[in-house]
Amino acid sequence: MTQATSVINNYRCARNGFTAVVAQGEGRWADASPCPEWDARGVVEHVIGFHDQLLLGPTGTTPTRPQDDPIARWGETARAIDSAIDVASSTDVADVNLDGLLPALTGEFLAHTWDLAKAIGVDPHLDPELCELSYAFMHANEEQVRATGLFGAAVPLDNADSAAQFIAFIGRDPAWT
Secondary structure (H helix, E strand, O other): OOHHHHHHHHHHHHHHHHHHHHOOOOOOOOOEOOOOOOEHHHHHHHHHHHHHHHHHOOOOOOOOOOOOOHHHHHHHHHHHHHHHHHHHHHOOOOOOOHHHHHHHHHHHHHHHHHHHHHHHOOOOOOOHHHHHHHHHHHHHOHHHHHHOOOOOOOOOOOOOOHHHHHHHHOOOOOOOO
16 A cells, blocks of 8 residues: 555545544534534534635535535535545645645544534544554644644643544543533
């Protein structure tokens, strides 16, 4: 397996985890999330917006989404993501470096899968290996990660599994309820 294939597969695995949690959100979209500025719907909209800006827009991929159904909105976005990856993989899209972008978006998925799962009261089922990889990627780029303002200071944590370590590193309290 090439590095590009591995990066894409990891990203898709994380995306599928987010999709599984989104599918369980019906009736819970106004519930508070660990991100104080967002409710459950806001988490989904943030992930959609990030993908619009960083992947879909630069590849010219424009999904048609319903306005008031977060599950369907995300479903259309997920389908468009596959098209955008195909475009970026097969053509020279100057603004899209999948090897650099997808590891960051994999971490974004893991973080917001956890946020959304906590908001709606379901298990996020974060892949331990992806959490280890994302933690290592973000830790190696900590200065840039913190400079974005998107993540808080790391929460001190002892003897935790890879998912809790990752969640704590990005400034979330793994015990949030």
